[in-house]
Every structure is written in C-alpha cells, then in structure tokens.
Amino acid sequence: MKLKVFFGILFIGQLIVSSCTYKEKTKESKPNILFLFTDDQRYGTMGALGNNEVKTPNLDKLVTNGVSFNNAYILGAPHAAVCSPSRAMLMTGVHYFSIPGNVHTAWAYPAKERGKCDLLTFPEYFRQHGYTTFTTGKQHNGKDWIERGFVKGKALFLGGMSTHFGLAVSDFDSINGWGENYRNKEKYSSELFADAAIEFLGSEKQEKPFLMYVSFTAPHDPRTAPDEYHAMYSKANVSLPPNFMPEHPFPISNSKIRDELLAGFPRGEEEVKKHIGDYYAMITATDHHIGRILDALEASGNKEHTIVVFAGDNGLAVGQHGLMGKQSVYEHSVKIPFVFCGKSIPKGEKREAFVYLHDLFPTLCNLSGLDIPTSIQTRDIAPLIQDSSLSVRESIYFAYHSYKKDTYKDEPQLGGHRAVRKGNFKLIISKMGDVTHKQLFNLKEDPLELNNLINDAGSKDKITELESELKKLMDEAKDPAILAAPDFGLYSETKRLN
Numbered sequence: 001m002k003l004k005v006f007f008g009i010l011f012i013g014q015l016i017v018s019s020c021t022y023k024e025k026t027k028e029s030k031p032n033i034l035f036l037f038t039d040d041q042r043y044g045t046m047g048a049l050g051n052n053e054v055k056t057p058n059l060d061k062l063v064t065n066g067v068s069f070n071n072a073y074i075l076g077a078p079h080a081a082v083c084s085p086s087r088a089m090l091m092t093g094v095h096y097f098s099i100p101g102n103v104h105t106a107w108a109y110p111a112k113e114r115g116k117c118d119l120l121t122f123p124e125y126f127r128q129h130g131y132t133t134f135t136t137g138k139q140h141n142g143k144d145w146i147e148r149g150f151v152k153g154k155a156l157f158l159g160g161m162s163t164h165f166g167l168a169v170s171d172f173d174s175i176n177g178w179g180e181n182y183r184n185k186e187k188y189s190s191e192l193f194a195d196a197a198i199e200f201l202g203s204e205k206q207e208k209p210f211l212m213y214v215s216f217t218a219p220h221d222p223r224t225a226p227d228e229y230h231a232m233y234s235k236a237n238v239s240l241p242p243n244f245m246p247e248h249p250f251p252i253s254n255s256k257i258r259d260e261l262l263a264g265f266p267r268g269e270e271e272v273k274k275h276i277g278d279y280y281a282m283i284t285a286t287d288h289h290i291g292r293i294l295d296a297l298e299a300s301g302n303k304e305h306t307i308v309v310f311a312g313d314n315g316l317a318v319g320q321h322g323l324m325g326k327q328s329v330y331e332h333s334v335k336i337p338f339v340f341c342g343k344s345i346p347k348g349e350k351r352e353a354f355v356y357l358h359d360l361f362p363t364l365c366n367l368s369g370l371d372i373p374t375s376i377q378t379r380d381i382a383p384l385i386q387d388s389s390l391s392v393r394e395s396i397y398f399a400y401h402s403y404k405k406d407t408y409k410d411e412p413q414l415g416g417h418r419a420v421r422k423g424n425f426k427l428i429i430s431k432m433g434d435v436t437h438k439q440l441f442n443l444k445e446d447p448l449e450l451n452n453l454i455n456d457a458g459s460k461d462k463i464t465e466l467e468s469e470l471k472k473l474m475d476e477a478k479d480p481a482i483l484a485a486p487d488f489g490l491y492s493e494t495k496r497l498n
Contacts, residue, residue, distance in 0.1 A: 042315030058291035066341030093361030115142015123149030219282030233277035253415030259325025
C-alpha cells in the first residue's frame with residue numbers, strides 16, 4: 001500500500017514537472033514580437049546598409065545583431081498613395097489584387113465602408129493565439145482592423161499623411177472603445193509614438209507574449225524634424241545621387257502627382273539636395289526614438305525573448321531619375337530595408353534572396369510556432385533567415401498604375417508600369433495610353449538603373465525570357481493588367497486575356 005502511495009505521489013510530481021516544462025516550452029516557442037515600421041524609407045538610407053551620409057546608429061545595431069535582406073521589395077500599388085496597399089498587403093499576406101478597394105483605397109469610399117473586409121490580419125491571428133496585441137502610429141486601412149486585431153492602441157493616426165507636430169491622434173482599447181482625438185503640438189510624431197510604445201513596455205506584465213506594431217509617419221513629408229536634426233544635414237554635407245536627373249527620360253504616368261510637385265521642373269541640384277537633407281533629418285530623428293524603444297525593451301527584461309523586425313513601407317526617389325515620389329517600379333521606389341533581430345537569429349548576416357514585405361505574416365507564424373493560415377498568398381522566409389543558401393523565389397515582379405481619376409490641370413494622369421527581376425536582370429514595361437517604353441537593366445553592373453540595354457544586340461533572348469516570366473507571375477498574382485493593351489487595359493471594360 002505504501003509503495004502504491006509512493007508511486008502515486010511520484011507520478012503526480014512527474015505530471016507537475018512535465019506540465020511546468022510544457023508551459024515553459026510553450027512560452028519559449030511563442031516569442032514576443034516588436035515590429036518597427038517607417039513611412040517612405042527606402043533601402044540604402046541606413047549607415048549599415050552602405051550610406052555614409054545618413055546617421056542611423058540604432059537601426060545599424062539591428063543590422064549588426066540580426067539578418068537583413070538586400071533584395072526586399074514591395075509588390076506595388078494601384079494608385080499614388082502607395083503606403084496604403086503596401087500596409088494592406090503586409091497586414092494580410094495577400095497581394096493587393098485580392099484586397100477590396102475600400103481597404104487599399106479607403107479614402108475613395110464613404111466613411112462607413114472604409115476598411116471593412118473579412119481578410120485575416122496578422123495582429124488578429126496572433127491575438128486569437130494568445131498574444132497581447134498593441135499598436136501605435138499610422139493606421140492607413142481604416143478602424144476595422146484595429147478593433148479586430150489589437151487589444152490596445154495609443155496615439156493612433158488614421159490617415160495617410162499630416163503634420164508631424166500636432167498630429168491628430170486617438171486611443172483605443174477593446175473594453176472601452178475609442179477615445180476623443182487629441183493633439184500634442186510640442187512633440188515630433190516619432191517621439192509621440194515612441195512614448196506610447198515605451199509606456200506599453202513599462203506596463204506589460206508578461207503574462208502572455210506580446211505583439212507590438214509601431215508604425216511611424218516619418219520620414220514621409222512634410223519633412224519637418226526637430227531643428228537640431230535638420231542642422232546635421234546642410235546642403236554642403238549632402239550628395240546628389242549618381243542617377244539624379246533634371247527630368248525623367250520619357251513621359252510617364254503620375255509625373256505631376258502631388259509628390260512630384262514638391263520640387264520644381266526641371267529639378268534643380270540645390271533644391272534636391274535640400275530635400276535629401278530634410279529626408280535624412282527625418283530618418284535620424286526617428287532612429288533616435290527607435291533607440292529609446294529598444295532601450296525600454298531591454299529595461300523591461302523582455303529583450304532576450306523578443307523578435308524585433310524593422311522595415312519601410314515603400315521607397316522614395318527624392319531626385320533619382322528626375323522623380324521625387326514613389327509612383328514607379330525603379331529600385332529606389334520598390335526596394336525597402338527589412339531586418340530581423342532576436343533570439344536564435346544569426347547576427348550580422350545579409351541575405352540576397354528575393355523577398356516581399358508582405359512575406360512577414362507567414363514568417364512570423366513560423367518564428368512563433370503557429371500554423372500558417374490558408375488565406376496567405378505569399379511566402380514564409382523564416383528558413384532563409386537561418387540559411388543563406390535558400391530562396392523562395394527565382395524571380396520577383398512589381399506593379400504600379402495611376403488611379404483612374406488622377407488628373408493634372410484637367411489632363412488625365414493614366415498609365416503605369418509592370419516589371420520583373422530574375423537574377424541580375426530587370427525588365428520594366430511602362431505605358432501611357434498606347435505608347436510603350438521598355439527598359440532592361442543589369443542590376444549587378446548597374447544598380448542605379450542608368451544603362452538601358454533594351455536595344456542592345458545581345459538582349460533579345462533575355463527580353464523574351466523576362467516577358468514570359470512577367471506574364472507567368474502576373475497570372476499567379478491575379479493581376480488584371482494586359483501587357484499588350486493601351487494603359488494595360490486597366491481603365492476600360494476590357495477583360496484580361498488568357
């Protein structure tokens with residue numbers, strides 16, 4: 001009898017130990033996630049990514065302590081407000097062709113319809129799986145996804161762009177709903193959002209893993225950082241990009257969109273240098289506040305159990321190719337910084353594989369031990385983080401076209417671009433009405449896309465190969481564009497050819 005009691009107690013003890021071990025493993029398998037997201041920050045605007053003029057000490061530490069992707073891109077957009085579809089794709093892991101217009105073009109719909117969509121978002125999914133979800137900053141796709149995805153939000157900006165001092169924001173929590181709008185005219189936007197993130201880190205008791213979505217409005221214009229940051233970037237200390245041009249080599253869609261009207265025509269060297277300096281000032285100011293968040297993460301004791309991801313939502317030309325905005329498929333407009341840092345992630349390594357920003361959803365699932373939802377249309381790149389020899393794509397493609405109602409002085413701004421990259425070569429097809437321009441670049445030899453090889457005698461086979469690849473990728477993504485049609489057939493009732 002005594003032996004039975006002894007073994008019974010031993011069995012119960014083993015169950016308790018086993019249960020504790022299971023809980024520890026479960027907690028260990030679900031890391032915290034801190035996602036830091038900037039607005040209009042292109043690839044190459046960080047010291048650790050090769051830019052010696054811009055000062056980004058805190059972002060550089062992430063690169064040094066993590067894995068960065070040298071060929072990370074956005075897919076594109078169906079209108080000039082590129083941020084909105086970029087963020088919609090990021091949230092859902094779905095290409096924008098499969099996302100309703102009231103989400104990626106919310107501003108064109110009645111207020112009650114904006115953001116209403118049944119697509120699953122990654123904050124919503126992680127919340128369903130036991131995460132405490134928090135957000136601050138720019139929310140460009142309506143209120144619905146905030147209410148579904150986040151337990152709490154502070155200093156939330158609902159919109160695309162605004163002033164960086166006195167930004168109209170509001171708070172939200174799942175119990176009390178939305179608070180009234182308020183403004184802090186003394187604080188730079190990045191400071192406001194960092195304060196909210198730091199407050200959350202200080203209050204989080206770590207009963208459950210957390211997911212933080214910190215979405216800055218910088219360095220999007222208006223480029224008005226605190227004065228001390230602008231003082232760091234006088235025109236004498238800023239270089240023009242080698243692919244600076246007074247104007248674009250040929251007429252393209254959206255050449256007179258709002259972004260392009262920020263500087264004169266033709267582009268002046270001194271004016272563009274001023275814009276670049278102000279752009280860098282915004283980035284450095286935001287880097288400072290990212291550093292504050294990272295310090296708070298460490299002070300909270302959660303650093304070792306947190307995956308930190310940093311990315312930009314799209315690029316920006318700022319004088320390259322005679323452009324100022326992001327309404328193109330050149331590298332400067334579609335290529336972004338994308339960095340993963342944290343426990344079990346290699347340090348100081350870079351990857352050359354082709355990835356999209358909206359690969360984030362399935363990748364975070366893998367890194368957190370969650371199943372990848374069936375709604376996902378993009379790829380899990382977690383294996384690439386560990387192994388530089390792996391890839392998930394042999395090629396990658398990009399799409400942009402202007403909005404159907406875009407005009408300048410009552411003249412339509414229609415047209416757009418489709419592009420594909422395979423290996424070192426990139427083909428761009430641009431349309432304005434029935435006028436087509438093609439460009440072929442060898443990005444290994446010509447990363448700034450200056451030397452168009454389209455008419456070179458030896459390029460014919462490469463062009464044929466890339467056009468075939470482009471059509472295949474468009475089909476896979478359900479892109480409605482017709483390569484042979486005027487304006488890609490996007491502004492008529494013409495149906496996509498099979």
